[in-house]
Amino acid sequence: MRITKQREVILKILAERRDHPTAFEIYEHAKNLFPEISLSTVYRTLKEMVERGEVIEIRMDGETKARYDINTGNHAHFRCRNCGRIFDIEILFPLKLIGFKVEKVEIYIYGLCDECAKKEVMA
Ligand SMILES: [Zn+2]
Ligand SMILES: [Zn+2]
Structure with missing residues (x-):
């Protein structure tokens, strides 16, 4: 149940902000909505979402931190x-x-x- 709630929060954030946030930026945002969320949960949930094809991961210009995008269409x-x-x-x-x-x-x-x-x- 808790995982579902965390997934919902992360999906909501990604749907609202289309600036391709990093996992840490998503975490900072998620804390306001769901104070018990941890950074490791955000990382784990994002990894699962990428595996399921719900979000895409982008790394521009050799950035070490991945950014996340809910727009999974080719762009x-x-x-x-x-x-x-x-x-x-x-x-x-x-x-x-x-x-x-x-x-x-x-x-x-x-x-x-x-x-x-x-x-x-x-x-
Ligand atoms: Zn500019
Ligand atoms: Zn994009």
């Missing part, structure tokens, strides 16, 4: 080098690769978001 991630925000980018992937069965697509794109690109022009 690319764009990270702004100035503000550090990570955006979901919808892309139509060529999923029919002849001779290959695609199981997972990870595309990471780096640059400046629109807001930061405008600031850079002004500076």
Whole structure:
């Protein structure tokens, strides 16, 4: 029962915030909603969710801490080098690769978001 409650809390957080939080950020957020939750429970629950395909894990630019995303559809991630925000980018992937069965697509794109690109022009 308790595990179910913790899963619910984590799923709710991931559905609400789409900024690709790390396990620690999810834990900090979860504590407000469910004070008994522990960091190890958050890690364990996230690992299970990734295995079940409910959430995806992303590691951009050699980051040691994984980030989590409830958007499990094929999409690319764009990270702004100035503000550090990570955006979901919808892309139509060529999923029919002849001779290959695609199981997972990870595309990471780096640059400046629109807001930061405008600031850079002004500076
Ligand atoms: Zn930016
Ligand atoms: Zn995403």
